[in-house]
Amino acid sequence: xxxxxxxxxxxxxxxxxxxxxxxxxxxxxxxxxxxxxxxxxxxxxxxxxxxxxxxxxxxxxxxxxxxxxxxxxxxxxxxxxxxxxxxxxxxxxxxxxxxxxxxxxxxxxxxxxxxxxxxxxxxxxxxxxxxxxxxxxxxxxxxxxxxxxxxxxxxxxxxxxxxxxxxxxxxxxxxxxxxxxxxxxxxxxxxxxxxxxxxxxxxxxxxxxxxxxxxxxxxxxxxxxxxxxxxxxxxxxxxxxxxxxxxxx
Amino acid sequence: xxxxxxxxxxxxxxxxxxxxxxxxxxxxxxxxxxxxxxxxxxxxxxxxxxxxxxxxxxxxxxxxxxxxxxxxxxxxxxxxxxxxxxxxxxxxxxxxxxxxxxxxxxxxxxxxxxxxxxxxxxxxxxxxxxxxxxxxxxxxxxxxxxxxxxxxxxxxxxxxxx
Numbered sequence: 083x084x085x086x087x088x089x090x091x092x093x094x095x096x097x098x099x100x101x102x103x104x105x106x107x108x109x110x111x112x113x114x115x116x117x118x119x120x121x122x123x124x125x126x127x128x129x130x131x132x133x134x135x136x137x138x139x140x141x142x143x144x145x146x147x148x149x150x151x152x153x154x155x156x157x158x159x160x161x162x163x164x165x166x167x168x169x170x171x172x173x174x175x176x177x178x179x180x181x182x183x184x185x186x187x188x189x190x191x192x193x194x195x196x197x198x199x200x201x202x203x204x205x206x207x208x209x210x211x212x213x214x215x216x217x218x219x220x221x222x223x224x225x226x227x228x229x230x231x232x233x234x235x236x237x238x239x240x241x242x243x244x245x246x247x248x249x250x251x252x253x254x255x256x257x258x259x260x261x262x263x264x265x266x267x268x269x270x271x272x273x274x275x276x277x278x279x280x281x282x283x284x285x286x287x288x289x290x291x292x293x294x295x296x297x298x299x300x301x302x303x304x305x306x307x308x309x310x311x312x313x314x315x316x317x318x319x320x321x322x323x324x325x326x327x328x329x330x331x
Numbered sequence: 332x333x334x335x336x337x338x339x340x341x342x343x344x345x346x347x348x349x350x351x352x353x354x355x356x357x358x359x360x361x362x363x364x365x366x367x368x369x370x371x372x373x374x375x376x377x378x379x380x381x382x383x384x385x386x387x388x389x390x391x392x393x394x395x396x397x398x399x400x401x402x403x404x405x406x407x408x409x410x411x412x413x414x415x416x417x418x419x420x421x422x423x424x425x426x427x428x429x430x431x432x433x434x435x436x437x438x439x440x441x442x443x444x445x446x447x448x449x450x451x452x453x454x455x456x457x458x459x460x461x462x463x464x465x466x467x468x469x470x471x472x473x474x475x476x477x478x479x480x481x482x483x484x485x486x487x488x489x490x491x492x493x
Contacts, residue, residue, distance in 0.1 A: 109381045114372035114412065140374045140412050209370055209414045242488075250382020250397075251483060252425075252436065252470065254375055254407060257490040318335045 112141025112188075113243040113256040114216075116206060122264045127227035132262045134239065137206050137216030138186040143245045144171075146182045149219055152240035152259060159224040160237060173246045180246070189214050223264050233266040371419065372412035373491045376465075378404050383470045383487065392474040394437075394446060402442040405467035409489055413463050417493035420456035421466055424490075425449035429483035436485045437471040446471050453490055 118133030138145050146169075151160045162183060169180045192213045199205050199215060206216040221239055243256040277285040377383075379399025383406050386398055397406035409421055427433040437446040440457065458466045474483070 108379065109377040111375040111377065112372065112412070113374075114370075114414075116368055116370045118368060120369075140372065140410075209416060211414050248382035249380060250384040251472070252383035252485040252487050254377070254382065255486060255488050256373060256375065257488050258371065258373075259490075259492065314338045315335070318338055322335075 107142055109245070109248075110140065110142050111145070111243070111245045111254065111256070112138050113145055113147075113258065114138060114140070114186075115241070115258060115260075117260055120262055122223065122262055123267045124223060124225050124264055125269045126225060126229045126231070126266055129222060129224045130264060132221040132223065132237075132260075134219045134221065134241075134260050135204065135206050135216055136184065136186050136219065137208070137214050138188050139191045139208065139211075139214050141188050143188070143247070145186045146180050146244045146246070147184050147186065147219075148181070148242050148244075149183045150240050152238035154223075154237045155233075155235035157226050158229075158235055158237075158264075159222075161222045161224075162239070163220045163222065171246060178246060180244075184217050184219060186217055189216070221260075221262065223262070225264070225266060229266045231266055231268055235264045235266075237262045237264060369493055370414050370416050371491055371493060372415050373419075373489070374410040374412060375489060376408040376410055378406055378408075383407065383485075385472050388474075390474040390478045391476040392472070394471050394473065397470045400442070400469050405442075406470040407468045407487075407489070409458075409466045409468060409491075411461060411463050411466070411491070415463060418460045418462055419491040419493050421458040421461060422453035422456050422490040422492065423449060423468065423487065424451060424453045425485050425487045426451060427483075427485050429481070429485075430479050431472075431474065431483035431485070433485065435473040435475065436487070437473070438487075439469045439471065440467055442469055444469075449485070449487065453488075456492075 114137050116135040116137075118135070120132075122130045122132055124130040134149075136145070136147060148166065149162050151162070154160045164183055166181055166183055169182055169185060171178045171180055191208065191211055195207075195213050196205050196215060202217070203215045204218045206214055208214055221237065223235075223237060225235070239260040239262075241258045241260065243258075245254075248254065279285055378397070384398040385395050388395070400406040411419060423438060425433055425436055427436070433451060434448040436449045438449060438457075439446050457468075468489075470487075
């Protein structure tokens, strides 16, 4: 009986000890991006796409992202995929509607490229750290048929990242710009280069399909040598024939 | 026949001497390029409760700091994460969301440093050409006399530009 009482007393004492406080991890708002090629080419009347990748491996809150066209040449049509849409989010049991292009949830950093990628996501290489799953936004650039060859257009996509559930007097956001330079090029795949002389007259075309026609003058010594060889052979052969004829007489 | 052979050999040498140096003197170059994509990852580490918090009080209030900051612990740390492969300039701007004018919302880069009013444009970078690391923003607020009672707010934007 004594032992049972001591045991119960010990258990009660242990239960009375304060539990370690489980403090909430401080909020960490991560906005991570990787941009595809900044220099794009498009033909007159054509369309080209620029890529921007988003991921979130260092944050502990969902990153909500909006994208808008900050700068573009007049007459060029720029659209962003995915477009702006409304997302319903439950924040601390309160329903909130967010207008955004996409959101990125905190993800895992992987040591190997993922074998399976869920729909709507994409595998992203994180330089020096590994791989993760993220999302792709595409900037579609359409130029008018009248766009002159060689024209370059500067396009800026302004991105804003926000995080819900901030309770302070001042809320924080992040902003970032993505710049693309788009050059209007010819539809033809053949390379041509033409020298314009001082009178503004086009000289003979050099280099079609990678074959350099201007290389011919460098072979003059070979041509001269070959011609000389032919002459010498011809003289030698005719002399020999003449000598034979004399011998026969 | 001998003379013919010797003559042909001499011509062959002539061709070799005159043509080969021209070929040898030609130096061809081929362009090579690789596109290295820009990767930028910035995290805002928020000390204590989410957002920038002030206890408030009865105006006038001057230089009240974020509840959770202290010397060495900024209200917001702007962290340039390790995979970032470009140097960035870090900017700040804000928009007031209440009656308290934006100029009363301030920041400093050290706890005891000069408090600068947040403006509605990015202006000059607060930090320039920064690589991987943590960059401090301490936050302060002034509440002049006559400010209406109630909640006053601001949205602070941090922008990293390469």
